[in-house]
Amino acid sequence: MELIIQRDKNAAALLVARIVANEIRAQPRAVLGLATGSTMEAVYAHLVRLHQETKLDFSGVRTFNLDEYVGLTPDDPNSYRYFMNQHLFQKVNLNLANTHLPNGRAADLGAECRHYEQLIEQAGGIDLQLLGIGKSGHIGFNEPLSALKSRTREKALTPTTIQQNAPFFGGEANMPRRAITMGVGTILDARRCILLATGEAKADIIAQAVEGPITSMVTASALQLHAKATVIVDEAAAAKLKEREYYRWIFANEPEWQEYR
Numbered sequence: 001m002e003l004i005i006q007r008d009k010n011a012a013a014l015l016v017a018r019i020v021a022n023e024i025r026a027q028p029r030a031v032l033g034l035a036t037g038s039t040m041e042a043v044y045a046h047l048v049r050l051h052q053e054t055k056l057d058f059s060g061v062r063t064f065n066l067d068e069y070v071g072l073t074p075d076d077p078n079s080y081r082y083f084m085n086q087h088l089f090q091k092v093n094l095n096l097a098n099t100h101l102p103n104g105r106a107a108d109l110g111a112e113c114r115h116y117e118q119l120i121e122q123a124g125g126i127d128l129q130l131l132g133i134g135k136s137g138h139i140g141f142n143e144p145l146s147a148l149k150s151r152t153r154e155k156a157l158t159p160t161t162i163q164q165n166a167p168f169f170g171g172e173a174n175m176p177r178r179a180i181t182m183g184v185g186t187i188l189d190a191r192r193c194i195l196l197a198t199g200e201a202k203a204d205i206i207a208q209a210v211e212g213p214i215t216s217m218v219t220a221s222a223l224q225l226h227a228k229a230t231v232i233v234d235e236a237a238a239a240k241l242k243e244r245e246y247y248r249w250i251f252a253n254e255p256e257w258q259e260y261r
């Protein structure tokens with residue numbers, strides 16, 4: 001795992017967007033794994049800008065989102081399909097037929113989850129997976145005790161996550177209790193993982209995920225098992241990390257990061 005500290009939220013999001021843009025330029029038919037949530041909004045804003053200013057071409061790109069709430073229609077402003085349409089899909093030249101999210105309204109949710117796994121496999125697997133981290137330590141909606149080998153499935157959300165996301169729904173009472181999410185195992189199969197976390201509210205959980213033990217209580221810690229995982233944080237989210245100076249040294253000196261410094 002690598003840890004990169006950027007001075008602020010915008011610089012961190014820009015770095016993630018540049019990595020994604022380079023992936024698309026290198027592989028025009030790249031398969032991207034995407035995340036939603038407030039942290040990702042700045043990443044998508046930068047990608048839209050890169051599309052407008054540098055003609056970054058999404059026409060061959062295929063996407064698979066991590067998760068979707070159970071019960072919400074695609075035109076519900078709180079659905080993740082709606083979020084993706086608003087923040088990215090409608091603002092770049094992505095072919096909507098190449099964008100995938102689990103269908104949280106499927107009559108048979110189990111079959112929907114198995115089908116989602118098949119679609120990812122048929123696309124050749126995910127080249128680059130974007131991730132946020134919840135205050136519960138989740139990646140996707142892999143809440144505490146999610147098996148580290150889990151695949152796409154339906155999950156009950158923890159009270160921490162319900163509290164975290166309830167403001168978007170105008171209160172906890174209106175918030176779905178369940179979601180479909182890629183499993184930790186599905187995420188670990190991606191060829192590269194990039195996790196972005198910003199703000200002081202994420203400092204504790206980032207320290208646990210990066211420097212703590214690998215545990216299903218903090219599913220983001222499973223990224224320690226991945227051969228190519230990069231965690232990008234701003235100073236605020238880095239505040240509780242013990243080895244900050246070492247991480248800074250790596251980013252400043254490793255040739256791999258030269259073009260991003």
Ligand code: F6R
Binds near residue numbers: 037131134
């Ligand atoms: C969303 C997702 C979640 C979020 C996480 C952070 O698709 O998979 O894991 O990335 O809850 O959300 P924000 O960015 O709103 O703090």
